[in-house]
Amino acid sequence: MSIITELAKQAKQAAQTLAILDEAEKNAVLKDMAAAIRGNKGTIKAVNEKEVARAKENNLDDAMIDRLILDDARIESMAEGIEVIISLDDPVGRERVIGTRPNGIEIKKMRIPLGVVCMIYEARPNVTADAGALCFKSGNGVILRGGKEALDTSLAIAGLMQDVLEKHNLPRALVTVVPNPDRALMQELMEQRDYIDVIIPRGGEGLINYVTEHSKVPVIQHFKGVCHLYVDKDADLDKALAILLNGKTQRTGVCNALEGLVVHQAIAGDFLPRVAEAFEQHKVTVHVNEKGAQYFNNADVISEDAYGEEYLGLEIAIRVVDDFAGAISHIADFGSNHTEVICTENEDSAKKFQRAVDASVVMVNASSRFSDGSQLGLGAEIGIATTKLHAYGPMGLESLTSEKYLVNGVGQIRE
Template sequence: MSIITELSQQAKDAARKLAVLDESTKNAVLTDMAEAIRANKDAIVEVNKKEVARAKDNNLDEAMIDRLILDDARIEDMAAGIETIINLDDPVGQERLLTNRDNGLEIKKMRIPLGVVCMIYEARPNVTADAGALCFKSGNAVILRGGKEALDSSLAIAKIMQDVLEKHNLPKAAVTVVPDPDRALMQELMEQEDYIDVIIPRGGEGLIKYVTDNAKVPVIQHFKGVCHLYVDKDADLDKALNLLINGKTQRTGVCNALEGLIVHKAVAADFLPKAAAAMAERSVKINADKRASEYFEGATVIGDDEFGEEYLTLELAVGIVDDFDAALNHIARFGSNHTEVICTENKETASLFQRAVDASGVCVNASSRFNDGSQLGLGAEIGIATTKLHAYGPMGLESLTAEKYLVNGDGQIRE
């Protein structure tokens, strides 16, 4: 039996045990996991520093290195994220009545774990803790296959979580990190349809496409984050400027950062000089259509077909639109179903924008950076789905469950 089949089988066995755990037991384990991560902070940082140094020596891009780094603050975020999950209601076992049939049958639905979740990701060692805790609380086992850049950090975090599981007499296979980044093993992992129930890839567009094209197991997709801010003719321009600065520069290498700015022509002359000054101050490279380029010194002029890039750095595409419908058309053409933002004081326009725009998160007068599981009250997220089956947007506890029918009778038979 290969190592991948063995790990997958062990995870399936662990999932059956997790499915029947009560909430108080889960919360006790998670409490210990959060405390153990904090207690081992220095050891995690030490391992991670070596990986970051190797990544820099190998000339990895800044966005990848940013995702790889674990410092004291990010480790505290991991522990705090687990504690947030503790405070959330356990969805597993929740029932809802659908109907009582004329023949006396009671029809309900019950939330159940998905089973074994496989995460395939790049340079995000914090995913180990986030995914491990979310899957555990929702009764799922998780198999984590990270990139080689973050393997040692991921293994260190997983070992801490596994030690806690064993202390509570639970199978350590509930949180498994594939110890070898060999691409051939990843392909074998994606073919474990007898043991793995769903694959969630998290990383660059190339990784998502590769997993989607090659997996035999169902895949929840998140291709890329091309997020826009639309500044409407009825916008408060001070609010719009703050949304732009935060969405573009607060953290650039993440999927909910802004990549596009579109401005109604009625406010372009007032807003774009402010935007130009703010972006120049923060060293943001501007790619703009011909009309918008006039407001930005040194902007690169781009054509209509050159929008839609996911820069993941201090770079922004800017365009002027003639009206609201043109803004919707631009987003429909160049957006990636991730996060879209409108700044407007017109409630009717805001409502129409939220109904018309097809994205997993649609914000009115709020930063794109809020389309994130922790910011939406879900605790840590396992990913942001940009397709609609079976989840759309940040995937928290409920998204890691399905529903089965419960049919309760008193001896009824079908005629």
């Protein structure tokens, strides 16, 4: 038996042990995990700093390095994310009534774990803690296959979590990190249909496409984050500018950063000069259509079909549109089903936008940076699904469960 098959088999067996744990027992383990991460910040940072140094020596891009870094604040955020998960209701075992048939059979549905979740991701060592905690509380084993850039940090975090599991007489295999980043092993991982129930890839578009095309295990996809802000003719322009700058400049290398700005022509003359001034201060590169080019110095003028890029840097594509319908059409053509935002004081337009736009998160007068599991009250997220089977948007505890039917009778037989 290969190393990968053995790891997958052990994770499957380990997941079965979670069936006997109640919510209080799970929360006690998670509390100790949060404490272990918080109490070993120095150890985690020491390992991480070496990996960040290697990444810089290897000339990785700024977005990748940003995702790789774990400082005090990000480590504290990992621990706090686990503590929020503790505060959330355990979905496993939750029942809902479907109804009673004419013959008296009672039908319910019950939430159950998916089984074994495999995460394949690039950089982002915090995923190790987020995924480990979410999967544990939702009753799933998890296998984590990170990129080589963050492998040592991921192993350090997982080791702390495994020590806690062992302390509570639970198998270490509930949180497993593949110790070798060899791509051939990743391919073997994607063939473990007997032991892995779902694969969630999290990273660049190339990784998502590769996993989707080669996996024999069902895949929940998280494609690129081409998020837009549409500034409507009835927008409060002060709000719009603040939301734009937060979404574009606060942290650029993340999937919920803004990559596109769509502006109604009626307010373009008032709004875009302010945008140009602010972007000049923040050194944001602008790509804009001809209608908007007059408001910018040294902007890259692009054609009406040259949109949809995920820049992951201080760069944005701007389009001035004729009307509300033009904004909806632009987002339909160039969005990635991740997060879309409208800034408007018109309640009717806000409601129409939220109904019409096909994205996993649709916001009114709020920064796209809130499209995040922790910010939406999920504690953490295992990913953001941009396809609709079986989840859509940030995936928390409930998204890591399915439902089975419970059918109760008193001896009925089918005629």
